[in-house]
Amino acid sequence: MGEPVARVDARAKLTGSARYAAEHPTPGLVYGVVVDSAIARGRITALHVEDALAVPGVLEILSHRNRPRMRKLGLFYKDMTAPAGSPFKPFHDERILYSGQPIALVLAESFEAARYAASLVRVDIDAQPHETHLLSHLKRAHEPSRLKAGFSPPPKEKGEAQAAFDAAPVRIDSEFHAGVEHHNPMEMHATTVLRGEDGHLTIHDKTQGSQNCRWLVSRVFGLPRHRVTVKNAFVGGAFGSGLRPQYNLVLAVMAALRLERSVRVVLTRPQMFSFGHRPETWQRVRLAADMDGRLRSVLHEAVAETSRLEDYAEVVVNWSGQLYACDNVKLDYRLVALDHPSPCDMRAPGAAHGMHALEVAMDELAHALAMDPLALRLKNFAERDGATGLPYSTKALKACYEQGAARFGWRDRPQAPRSMKQGDELIGWGMATGQWDAMQMFARAHAELRADGSLIVSSAASDIGTGTYTVMAQIAAATMGLPMERVLFRLGDSTLPVAPVEGGSSHVATVGSAVQGVCEKLQKTLLRFAHALPDSPFAKARFKDLRFRGGAMEWVDADTGAVRASVPLATLLAAAEVERVEERYLMLPNLLRQKRYTRATHSAVFCEVRVDEALGIARVTRVVSAVAAGRIMNTRLASSQVMGGVVWGISQALHEETHTDHHLGRFMNRSLSEYHVAANADIHDIDVLFVEEDDRIVSPRLGAKGVGEIGIVSVAAAVSNAIFHATGRRLRSTPMTPDKIMAPGPDWAAGDSAVGIPLVPR
Missing domain, CATH: 3.30.365.10 (Aldehyde oxidase/xanthine dehydrogenase, molybdopterin binding domain)
Structure with missing residues (x-):
């Protein structure tokens, strides 16, 4: 730990094999384009969508008038959002609360058709006086x-x-x-909802917390947890703009449920100025x-x-x-x-x-x-x-x-x-x-040491370009004494062990501590395997006297530092007749001490x-x-x-x-x-x-x-x-x-x- 190890995800990003939220293909994908308001405050009195619906390839135009039912929207947004507060509810009603507010979503078989049709949507708004000048108020x-x-x-x-x-x-x-x-990350906010034949939604979203978004989708749309998976394997910058689930996620899921098809919604650069x-x-x-x-x-x-x-x-x-x-x-x-x-x-x-x-x-x-x-x-x-x-x-x-x-x-x-x-x-x-x-929050981690000497560690963490993939693999490799190329850290998936959103400069202290904790549990399991060896040279070894390096477990003399015994990790698994060893760990901060x-x-x-x-x-x-x-x-x-x-x-x-x-x-x-x-x-x-x-x-x-x-x-x-x-x-x-x-x-x-x-x- 501490070494200037190169990013493990660098090649994927440089060669383009890393897929971001808007880069996951699927047959029959529907494209959504957002129509936003040019008025800062008022009420929608009419939406004229006839010309837009007449464009070949246009399937539907969603708005507050015909959106799918959403369950407990107010409860979620008021009390459960991370970060907490009362975020904007897209298509909630006819009120216009700010200029740039999304007021309709055009859905079509092609992006070009959706974009053109969106330009044809006309809206009548009863405008009201607005206030946007801080220094005057x-x-x-x-x-x-x-x-x-x-x-x-x-x-x-x-x-x-x-x-x-x-x-x-x-x-x-x-x-x-x-x-x-404004944040202006290189990757625009985007959501791709892939709908399976069984109705399961696999959602690729630009977010700083996959589980945060999964919770929103499940709660707001009344979907069982097992029917929704949110992934954010690669995020092209966020800087805080992805802490909350943004409205593109809600609109994309709304459209997927309405059409029963896979849907993608990508915000334009001007629309990136319409939230946060x-x-x-x-x-x-x-x-x-x-x-x-x-x-x-x-x-x-x-x-x-x-x-x-x-x-x-x-x-x-x-x-x-x-x-x-x-x-x-x-x-x-x-x-x-x-x-x-x-x-x-x-x-x-x-x-x-x-x-x-x-x-x-x-x-x-x-x-x-x-x-x-x-x-x-x-x-x-x-x-x-x-x-x-x-x-x-x-x-x-x-x-x-x-x-x-x-x-x-x-x-x-x-x-x-x-x-x-x-x-x-x-x-x-x-x-x-x-x-x-x-800061330090709480997180879980899962580790799996395989008989071939490879290690897979998992947590629903995020990497918004900060190097989470690399540092977590580095912590695991250093703890277990394995070369970096034998360690894989998995993140960006809501089905993985719980992790907080990546924000507040807390990910290393939080998720990194969970990674080290789960690796230490693996070490204790391996010591038990060593104790069980015939005529074990580790029979009297204590955990505090162990050192892991070079893919082996060593018993080090506390006084001289000499190695008293050594055994490859693969040998321990073979002797225990197991193909893999798995452990889970919950990292909880010591709040009483920290306070x-x-x-x-x-x-x-x-x-x-x-x-x-x-x-x-x-x-x-x-x-x-x-x-x-x-x-x-x-x-x-x-x-x-x-x-x-x-x-x-x-x-x-x-x-x-x-x-x-x-x-x-x-x-x-x-x-x-x-x-x-x-x-x-x-x-x-x-x-x-x-x-x-x-x-x-x-x-x-x-x-x-x-x-x-x-x-x-x-x-x-x-x-x-x-x-x-x-x-x-x-x-x-x-x-x-x-x-x-x-x-x-x-x-x-x-x-x-x-x-x-x-x-x-x-």
């Missing part, structure tokens, strides 16, 4: 529902934050705005300190959008009460319901916004104090969780600071902005701190930016990301995960934003040509390093934490801080596009209206 913000599962509301005020702020000699008061972002997004967020951060840099007060408030359907909530401000030592902290988080689809989790939900505002404000405070930004963070380093007083399970953040700064060359940074220039470009160096939760600690991953991000003021172009030319995430199971894959997070952080900082026409209430740049993401030319040197850490609280078996989210956290803040160091101009709204860099005066959040967004009334 901040005053009607409300507290999130306390019943929202998985949401931790801000803790109660600690000390006297406002009084301490007013009395402090150095104060920072800043407002921040972040626009809507990172919510638009406004924040205000106030920091106060003594002249020596000691924090006296932290006040952080945030207002984010949600939908009319539910209170989608994120942990945005809580980090500001945890990360730094301060006796006076006040945090507030509220929501504004708008006529948009519900936001949904997007890589590092909440932290990507909340940590950004905090870390930019900390940089502002450091500048006001004429203090090095890293020195300010070390001055206020929190050994314990500032909100709860609990110790951290592990916190190697100081090592991240030290090693990241040394790798970057931070000590050579001049204090004053606009101090470095090369040619027409100003050069700036910025840094920021990252923190994300370290005594705050469990988190940490990072320190150092960034170099070059800014051409004449053109308003900022280039991120160098990034060092130092991460503390427990034991690293595979340095190659973990580095790739963090590197991908850094790329996205740069994209968040400089490129990504979904624009809304508030007159239409509609997202407008719904394509990869208009929704800008970082391209290869935007990315330069990224250096990832992992500091030594071993967390036996988060995962007692492995000592591991997750790396999926921490890679993106605070990268945009480091970019923002570097832009300030280069130019002397503070940008507090993302993305930091050329028009904002070139705009005269301070950024809009400091009171300038040149950017086109008014200062929010306090």
